[in-house]
Amino acid sequence: MNPVQDLGVYRLSASEACEELKRYCLEHQQDDHLLSGSLSDDDPFKESRKCIIL
Secondary structure, eight states, rough: OOEEEEEEEEOOOOOHHHHHHHHHHTTTTGHHHHOOOOOTTOOOTTTTOSOOOO
């Protein structure tokens, strides 16, 4: 990486940023509940019961 310093702001090219973001996403995909889903019973968003009206 070859950052350009402009008033203390860390900058890098868009292609470098995309590669870094892609690498981060691939490294952390196992922790992403949107990709892997949550199969545990401690999920606070999981409905605890079915609708009894139907």
